[in-house]
Amino acid sequence: PDDGTHYKLADYISFGYHIEANTDSQTSSAYPWRVAANPAANAEVSVSKPGQTTVYSTLAAFRDATNEGETFAGYTVKLLKDVAYSSSNYWTPIGCMNADVYFAGIFDGNGHKVEGLNIDTEQLGSTPDYWPGGFFGYTWGATIKNLKIYGQADCAGMVGYAGYTNISDCESHMDSELCYNISGGFIAHAEAYVNLSNCKNYGNFICKTSANYA
Secondary structure, eight states, rough: OOOOOOOOOOGOOSSEEEEEEEOTTTEEEEEEETEEOOOTTTTTTEEEEEEEEEEEHHHHHHHHHHHHHHHOOOEEEEEEEEEOOOSSSSOOSSSBBGTBBOOOOEETTTOEEEEEEOOOGGGGGTBEEEEOOOOOOEEEEEEEEEEEEEEEEEBBEEEEESSSEESOOOOEEEEEEOBBBOOBSSSEESSSEEEESOOOOOOEEEEOSSSBBB
């Protein structure tokens, strides 16, 4: 659609454009919404499959969509820029094993980095319980590539719980501590055909007590 074109909200299908209130008094009654300029230049994440592209203004907004039940299976999610967080704020992982919400698409970091991650699942409460946590909390049938992450975690840097997941060309600069007898530099728990290729872990791994596996 063209910038400024008027649409009823029900007519809007995800074009990767921004919807805003229509202030044109002559058309606002019939068409209360309009398509504004493509915000991709300011967006942090794009989500695409053939014939369809959507953007999320923030990485956290994409994370929230996943945690609300969208698996993104069949989609490529691309990080569009470096993202930096304040380490004083806790990062909620993408996906949660205990809530059975997971990421199942392709996440392409596009060579960008995410800094200032502070992952402490105990601080996030128990509704739901995000243990085991990482940048991703739960992946199943996913691909993660070309991503660099920096910060600290109580379980793992990249993924808390991974199944049928391929991770390639990624770097973790996350310091990880043992959490509930399960922890790791890149992945806390790997199940069923998890593959790491050309990945590097630069973070420190701290095991304070005996662990079942790490």
